[in-house]
Amino acid sequence: MTRRDLWKEKVVYQIFPCSFQDSNGDGNGDLRGIVSRLDYIRSIGADTIWICPVYRSPLEDQGYDVSDQREIGEIFGTMQDWEELLEETHKRGMELWMDLVLNHTSAEHRWFKRSRSSKDDPFRDYYIWRQGKEDGSPPNNWTSYLGGSAWTYDEATGEYYLHLYSETQPDLNWDNPKVREEIQGLIRYWLDKGVDGFRLDAINVVSKESELPDSMEKKVQGSGYKHFKNGPKVHEYLRELNEKGFSHKEGTITVGETSMVSMDDVKRYTAPERRELSMIFMMESPDIGSDPDDSFKSRDWKLSELKEIITRWEKELKDQGWFGLFGSNHDRPRLVSQFGDDGRYRVESAKLLATLVHTLWGTPFIYQGEEIGMTNYPFESVDRLEDQEAVHYYRSQTEKGEDPAEVERRVLAGTRDHARTPMQWSAGPNAGFSEGKPWMPVNPNYREINVEAEEKNPDSVLNYYRKLIEIRREHANVVVHGEYAPVLEEHEQVLAYVRRCSASQGLVLLNLSDREAEFELTGEICGCLDTARRLLGNYPADGHGIPAKLRPYEAIVFGGLKPMPEK
Template sequence: MKKIMKPEFWKESVIYEVYPRSFKDSNNDGIGDIPGILSKLDYLQDLGIDIIWLPPVYPSPNADYGYDITDHYGINPEYGTMDDWKQLLHELHERNMRMIMDLVINHTSDEHPWFKESRSSRDNKYRDYYFWRDPAPDGGPPNNWTSFLGDSMWHLDEQTGQYYLHSYGIKQPDLNWDNPNVRKDMHRAMRFWLDMGMDGYRIDAVNSISKDTSFPPATDTEKMQANSSEFYKNGPHIHEYLHEMYTEVFSHYNIFTTGEASDVTLEEVKEYTHPAREELNMVLMIEASKICDDPKDMWKSKSWDLHELKEIVAKWQKDLYGEGWMGTYLSNHDHPRLVAYLGDEGRYRVESAKMLGIFQLTLRGTPYIYQGDEIGMTNASHLHTIDDVTEQQARVYYDLMTTKYGEDPEQVMKRIRPKARDNARTPMQWDDSQYADFSAQKPWMQVNPNKEYINVQRQEDDPDSILTMYRKLIHIRRKSSALLYGKYDCIMSEHDQIFAYTREWHDEHWLIILNFSRSEAELQLPQELIDRLESSELILCTHGDHSRDVARAAISQQPAQLKPYESLVFRGFSILDQ
């Protein structure tokens, strides 16, 4: 396919995920809401955000906190009203900002009217909106497919004597996209929000909507989760359905679409996002956020080294260049806090939070910042027992491990504590008051006690804070064609501690040097870079005078030691010949 590097607003934007339930509570019921988001738009604008991503605020029984939808045309009363939503969109547009929402197309809630009809009888007209199959000869599930949560992907409905398919929780039955009526109804729901002026969609589990409906048995039975993914991800009609979605809906609006697509090769990403194919605008780079997960059991951690991260980044930055687009993505509401798994949330929290911000915002791709990362928020501290955990995947895993496999509950909790989604969902820390100014009443989830020293108010006017650095860097990025569109090259690729790379676009050139470790790192630049750095400028650094001394020493070929997580950003040198 022809290489394309066409400027687009969504390539040049910085996106910020607002997790509504935990961002700001306006009516003091302990749950964040849309008016709360409205009250913080000046903060987001000052930060430099162009687009907010709003996870599901549709009506839902909250088995999966909004990803189990009962009405695609409404607003959950917990979060406000349709008028509140319209006002939020209006106020964003008044600030030249935009909004995208989650589009959940793989499944609905089991309380959705379609599913209630579907399960009422075998001959109901909505029966084929979902996947229903007879039990196996032994009365068990139709096959051995495993859901994302780790249990069977099939649930028996006693009333009709058949099993229905659910890739996620049992209260989230999968929609049958092979049914043209399902596709038409979902297209209608998409247009509803776009007709009101919404600016795009982040499409949840987008590559799961086409399945191998012969339902062959899974053979990869060692994995704890998704051992059947080869049959329900990147399925036989996925490109057909996405192209149809584009032609029927997306192409008629000035919007963009982002796909959450796990288990994809880079060739598949090119197929999903190359403009000539008319499917999606970008796919999220998920791999880096899973770098410490055991591939057989995501709740178990594995060690990782910097070379592994360099390989992931190179694949997306170099191999995808000109053939597709990605969202640079390191954290969201489903992952541990950024500093907890890629940095150091203890002694070097501030330093590593700054370094990770520089890392994300100097790569090519649309950056997705998760609320609180810009102030270095950390993992939760209250997850002592499984009763303290709200998210369904962790609870299903705990039950499976302790009941079916007889593992020690405390050993299972040791895996869950650092990885549970709750870590990212503690209330946003606005100040050091009792509930961090998230609410005047006890919130739905406990506020992290470190709000006393990690909060927006404390960092707002501090020239050396994490928040200030994010503001500076977003401003720098917006004005740089090289950071937006430039070519990426890793240098010093064999170094165990330092991640260094260049960005080039015509006559604009950058060098980024990051010490990705808790130890000091010796910096010795290649001679060809030193020759060009003499005319460069140190635009941003994390350690003040020490960083400036390191930069001078490196250019002079003198010994230089980077402090833990120290970062240097240079602009203006001539790139190496390719």
């Protein structure tokens, strides 16, 4: 097996530093806090850590507004603390990935301060400036991802600057070769310091159509997406970034955040021979319950839709590209609250969702707290939110005349703050996160849902994750590198699939509902079941062999099936 194949066997643990572990009692998570929890992360089975931005930042967007990409933010610690984190991570045989924000900077960045100071400043063209239309309105009608115009007028020079996100996050002009050279140098800087890989924030929006035409779409967030998503030069720029940046250190792994991609887009980004990215995130399935025109509005979906998405990604990309699998991250509500049942079946559905992520073809990502089944926070008012996206959305929609109560309901359900409440380590004060007042409130259920309690319970969500990852590693030829074959494709409750290689195959059965589900396996699979053995399940075994029905949110993994007959 090639070295390139082996990196696909990694399991990545994502850390949102502000909320992971506080080491100095100031109420904010920090780098030394992460160091203190490395043994825990390793015990889960993860061999890679991705930390969200810890650079110098005003923290208007929790670190995704970077004011200096080469310095550590004071709230997180010092460069010495970061170097200790890297050293201790490597000592444990794990890798450390950094988060790179390359589409935009903070408005406090020295580049932007120079850029807005004068039209003649050498840094002016580091960002995207345009004159307004004749009537004084913005250069085009694009909306930002926070709602409202993607342009802000700057009185100092009488022009508008583009920001696909907040006005405090101006977009960089990637068409300027000097900007790309700066970014390439930044990547080499962190690789020289010992970083093993990068997650690339919003990387498929860096190339915009030069004409910046008006949008015909009516999306509340990012209405001009057809003119900047997977833009005209994005692949050219990524190949250049690889050649002059990522390839500076052999074995560097890169994963791109790239929403709204086709299968051809995925292949272009991740096909090894193209030398762009190692993988991108598979974002289509986590987005299934969101309105495509308004991410705070939900939509009903059917299991058949999810099956179609999974089958398309698993089968069409086999041996042609690679992707990261996840259910939750720092930008989404908690996994078990969004796609499971965080009440009666919290434990069962958390285990089922984990089974889905860790038995598919792709690299699994675990977001902090997911492995213990953390749930959404019971926010009661928009006034309690830190999430700038949610606050901007509430303001813009109510200003348009929408019912404030309805908008607030949507915002409280979909806010990113659900994922950003402190990690629940114990039943002690502040869930063991901090000796001071946490920057975000701790979920009241921390006394029941915490790492300490899960460690003591052999049937906990945490220990289930450990078993899943162990199975994935033990059966890597099947789970990581094998083929995917859907089963029971028409069933309205059960998601089932076979994972197989030439010598072995396994069967995964998942009941994604709160009702008992009956099913019958037919066709070629029937001749393979005699030797099946149960490897893992989220309920006690009910009889021997393959069952005829599944309990609510039941998940079972079988191994040892006979190979499918050759055709």
